[in-house]
Amino acid sequence: MSTEIITTDHLSKFYGSVRGIHEVSIKVPAGGVGFLGPNGAGKTTLIRTLLGIIRPTKGSAQVLGYDIKSDINQVRDRIGYIPEFNTSFIPDMTAMKFVAFCGRMNGLANSESKQRASDSLYYVGLGEERYRKLGTFSLGMKQKVKLASALVHDPEIIIADEPTNGLDPTGRNQMLELIRNLQTDQTKHVILSSHLLRDVEQTTDYAIVFSEGEILAQGKIKELTSGRRTSVSVKVKYNEEEFVRILKSKGFEVWDEGGFIEVKKSNDTEKSIFSTAYEAGTEIRYLGSRSSTLEDVFVDLFRNKEGIK
Ligand SMILES: Nc1ncnc2c1ncn2[C@@H]1O[C@H](COP(=O)(O)OP(=O)(O)O)[C@@H](O)[C@H]1O
Ligand SMILES: [Mg+2]
Structure with a gap:
């Protein structure tokens, strides 16, 4: 538990003159971690940089020992990513087809991708609905499909970016519980990015707090919130x-x-x-x-x- 899964060294990303993240040097511990910060704080920028979707302006980072510049394919193989914004699902596609397709995109063979898609959909509670068309799914169900497709290639790390956005309280609780359980049931490392303290508190014990592209604090949530003025x-x-x-x-x-x-x-x-x-x-x-x-x-x-x- 004492080892780090991600380290970054003076990692910066500017969009032209707009600061995304600035000089971020962190060690993300194994287990569960919340990326916590208000909108615009740089959480998504850091995640997308780690996944090689955007290139850092400066600095370096390693994920499970693999460098994000030279070994990005190794990095991507080991991360299951639930993006912040709605994936454009094809409404006529069944959940099974979609998740299996994600599996093949991640290098799984055809038969394995089907088996894993089925297992993942059962895990998120959509086993019965797996042959239904995505167009008929509620937002909560779609979020679960996104989680299933993040799990399909059996990655070691799951990164969920604001996965409760737009969900009602039941959907929110189900989503957070699934993400929390991944740590214990499946021994995955989980990163939950959210602007809501209660979401992070409900899912992980440890938080890294972002503000204006920088890291404001990191530590056990209990310690960050204790000793506070009440x-x-x-x-x-x-x-x-x-x-x-x-x-x-x-x-x-x-x-x-x-x-x-x-x-x-x-x-x-x-x-x-x-x-x-x-x-x-x-x-x-x-x-x-x-x-x-x-x-x-x-x-x-x-x-x-x-x-x-
Ligand atoms: N594609 C982009 N082009 C220009 N600026 C961006 C882009 N993406 C994010 N930003 C800016 O970078 C900063 C950090 O944004 P973001 O990483 O999305 O924060 P968070 O995920 O914490 O809400 C914000 O000021 C945002 O406006
Ligand atoms: Mg974001």
């Missing part, structure tokens, strides 16, 4: 200044955030807030807890980044 939001009916003064005198860290009094959470914060309200001669009008969202994580990471600059 606070309680309060509104009081009157005597706000006095309420804040007493809270501060009790050693609480208090600040204003969008009209709410934010109180840094520690033990018994809520209890102290109520007793302080009583002491200040006021009443609590609102009390809520802010939890850690992707936005919070980004905001905090950005703050740190800005601080370093």
